[in-house]
Amino acid sequence: MPAIRATDLPARTGSLYPEPFRSRVLPREKRALGDAFGLTAFGVNLTVLHPGAESSMRHWHTHEEELIYILDGEVVLVTDAGEQVLSPGMVVGFRAGDPDAHQLVNRSDRPATYLEVGGRDPRDAASYPDVDLAARQSPEGKWIFLHKDGSAY
Numbered sequence: 323m324p325a326i327r328a329t330d331l332p333a334r335t336g337s338l339y340p341e342p343f344r345s346r347v348l349p350r351e352k353r354a355l356g357d358a359f360g361l362t363a364f365g366v367n368l369t370v371l372h373p374g375a376e377s378s379m380r381h382w383h384t385h386e387e388e389l390i391y392i393l394d395g396e397v398v399l400v401t402d403a404g405e406q407v408l409s410p411g412m413v414v415g416f417r418a419g420d421p422d423a424h425q426l427v428n429r430s431d432r433p434a435t436y437l438e439v440g441g442r443d444p445r446d447a448a449s450y451p452d453v454d455l456a457a458r459q460s461p462e463g464k465w466i467f468l469h470k471d472g473s474a475y
Contacts, residue, residue: 328368331358338465339379340475343455346376352438367438371397377426379450381457385443388416390426395434397426418443423451 333351337344355366391413399406402422416424428434448457456468467475
């Protein structure tokens, strides 16, 4: 059968971020739903963000758009405009090139589950206005994290 149960897919529980940022996003679980079907134009993650964890450092993308749909639990969306509590059924999107950085923070006492949908543009880079971090993609499509001055972590 072509359909699968999302929770049967393996969960990625680590992070590509260097410290001191890695520990801020853990624990979290990401299941790459699109990868299970060989999708290459966009990615879809089923993400579980545990209490106290951040989805990422507050960031924005140069060439990728993102859409978040909350399935269960509660997270706080942090943007330049401030904070907004997101609950099940709420959706938010972020345009490529819009420097209004964003992140989700789980300040509740239980896990939150959401879908992340985003592009896979190899030209993409990410900016992190609040921390000394910058990201770009290697020619192989792997994320490379640097200090803002361009030096390696």
